Amino acid sequence: MQQNKAGTLVMLLMFSSILSGARLQLIRNTTEVRNIWFIESSGSQDLPFIQACAIESASLHNPAYFITLLTTGQLAASCEYCTILQTLPNFRSIRTDKEQAFLSSPMEAWYGSKMYNHSKYRVEHLSDALRYVTLWWHGGIYLDLDVITMRSLHSLTNGLVLEESGRPTNSILIFDKRHRFLKTVMKKCAEVYNPTEWTTCGPNLLQSLYQSGGSSAQNLTFLKAETFLAIGWKRWKWFFEQTRTTAVFQEVRESYGVHLSNHLSKHTTFQIGSGCAYELLAVWNCPRSYKHLVSKNRS
Template identity: 30%
Template sequence: MNLLREFYLSLLVILLLVCGFLYQFNLKSSSLFTYLYSYKPQQGLEAVLSQGRSIVFLETSDRTKPSPLASCAVESAAQVYPERPVVLLMKGLNNSTQLPSNLSDPAFSFFSEIGNVYFFPLDMKRLFEDTPLFSWFAHVNVSAQSNWLHVSSDACRLAIIWKYGGIYMDTDVISIRPIPEQNFLAAQSSRYSSNGVFGFLPQHPFLWACMENFVEHYDSNIWGNQGPDLMTRMLKIWCTLTDFQEVSDLRCSNLSFLHPQRFYPISYIEWMRYFEVWDTDPSFSNSYALHLWNYMNQKHKTVVKGSNTLVENLYRKYCPRTYRDLIKGPEVSATREMGTGEK
């Protein structure tokens, strides 16, 4: 009996020690588990994107956590498209096991609670396989390229939407209502296309032609040459463009060219208006999303809590978790480091 009692006591001590160890480990690594949940490794990139309905964001720098503005873009998309996967591809996550350097970042914590948000590594070489961009990427001297982060982002967005379909958005685009179109480009102004938002069904021939033109007319020294300029060049080949009438979209062949009001009701010349106080907040009733022109924000204008600026009210309405968790104190930058998808 004494031996049996000693055995049970020893077993109890071991169980208590194990429980104590697991408790301490859980405290120290709770952020790790939070991130692993948000990363959703049980579903691979192919499985998520193969539905052809994803909302896709890109980060082609080495950063491993989204800026507050990128966080707002992702959250607002997840809110507007609850039945569609919202995917952020980050080059900084360079393999399937690498985790962000800051596991306790609040953005990953609240994204873990949003079931349709996914983070995946961006593998450019693999992405460009079986596209006209593969040979270009294999031979390009990255260190010698001007605007490489933006040029590579321009290439990636073409390849991923051609391969899988869905909607691409820059990480400074705040979604406010669903886009009802499948094959579309967004007019930045009359007869000039943006590449900050576009959507197509998988393997659409327009995007294949864009990738061919990307390679044929490649010049990283010209800002926008592989981006909005490319989309505009190809649109002119694809369609006979006319001026917009009132707030109507243009239809051409099997794609739509959406009125500037859909995404650019505030033009790039007036981008500062996002940081002003309006007498009455606009309804943006003709818009599907708002492009905040973060590339223009070279002086890093900030979201000031309690300022009642348009951008603060947009955060509060369309990305409330970002506003709650990332916009703290009297003044926090909306941009901090600019993401490469924020043009």
Template identity: 30%
Template sequence: MVAISIKRGKALSAYSQQSFKQFHFAMLVLVMFTIALIYSFYDPMKPAILQCYIDKLSGSKIPEHLQRLDDVLLAERQPTPGRTIFFLETSCPNPKMQTQPIGLTVRQACAIESAALHNPSYDVFLLYASPRYMDKKAEYPILDAILSYPNVHMRNADLWAFTKDSPVEKWFNGAELFKSIYLTAHLSDFFRLLTLWHFGGTYLDMDTLTLRSMESMPLNFVGLETNISINNAVLNVSPIGYGHEIAHKWLLEFQRNFSGTLWPHNGPGVITKVMRRACCTRKVLELENNPDCCNGFHVYDKNAFYAINWMELQNFFEEKYLDSMLEKTNTSYLIHLWNIVSKFKTLKTESEAPYTVLARVNCPKAYAAAGEYF
């Protein structure tokens, strides 16, 4: 009886510790959201935000040491419709600067490299919403790592030209989007839908790690995050036909019910609402691996892209969970890393945490350029 009581006590203690960790994790996220909300209201740079997405050197002579990235709509090398993986950068590093520098974190570079490595026959395009310039005098070891792949390309995207003749042109020109208190996130939600409406193909968040090829996956797919929600971190539509129709509906839904004060409302909320209306049932879980219900549009189960949910993400950064995390993601196409939380977790490059172990294999060049920390 004593032994049973001790075991039960240990089990309860372990359960309590796990519960405390989850509670602490949830409180951390809540604090982060609160800080972001306060900062958004009182940010002294707020009036200058809109100008950050306009090229201030357009029509003027560019200093010799700077090189402007080509515009995605004007460049000779265009994305291949339906066979391009897109990554987007929608932040504004400093609204008061005349030109915004090119810059990627090593983890963002890892996301891009892993996609390029596993999908060599696909184009991989990184699009910047705020015009970016490369300093010819500077060294970019992390950029060099991803640009060593012949299928990786970087471009600027003039948002106003990019929106022209789209179903949301008039709404976008009204600048309602730029009033959002979560502008970077909401602009990203909008920009990915517009990009897929233009070209079709695959959109991936910059906080993903691709584990295997997606080249043989069927056209038109999304993935369940929970039993009631489809996430927008991974999206694929065909450039014509039904996939393009769905992208059109996503844009119209975004415009119709846009909210600048609700963080997830314009992302997973838009995708979930449209798919519930477009498919044969409004019960999202019944769409799982059931393309016949959606005119051939695939809704993959959680394991495909979101095997690790945000509540257990901490385990992905701890060495003791290596085996369990590798097993959990063994059949996943990619891992979503929930950047709003994971960006605060640093790892030494020699770490044997699940993330670093997988990164060494799936983004070796970015990993080699990381230095002491990844």
């Protein structure tokens, strides 16, 4: 174990220059309201480590933003990581009122039909809809709960992130409120919604709108994959393999964050002290959550 800890320390020193070089200066003395949104749409009463790490990392690198976790269920008082997140000065957790969220929005009729309730992908479809309508009303940045932020996001405006294949993802969305592209997305989602298709209102929909162009897609920034998806979903195991640590950090050195593809990796863990990329990302970007993870493993 001592050897593992020493190895981790060496790794930290090796990559400190890469990671610190990627950090931007903290935002100070601003009165502009900025929002970063996370959505938990399964109704879970708990938060796992990866979700806590994602939220803490956004808070750490964006102190001038409100970091908001919207939940469809009630988080339990026994939620350990919730207690840790409550110590962050710019974090808040809100149980969303779905009826109110969709009221008077372009997706009001879609939500009222409750078609998504009959889908085996109802959690994903509700999450897609909630992220669009939340940005429509409030604006800001939406991040999936498996995105670890590595630097300030304040320079990002109205845009989508492209995967390595060139297809837009809805795992990261940046929009001003009432942006017309969001309106187009919501209207199209309600129009073509297919409860049997996983990505009916997700990347497939964004891809069709991206390819068709049109006025709603004007003045959008299409961010290259390296901004958040330098390590794409096909290589998600790299984050857990200590032999890939150097390669991972070389590829993400210019990134704003990384996407851990939790739908594929949720049953995979890392050994404390292994020095894999996931662990080092946690050490640097969500230190409070990582400290709690370590203490839990020791007990």
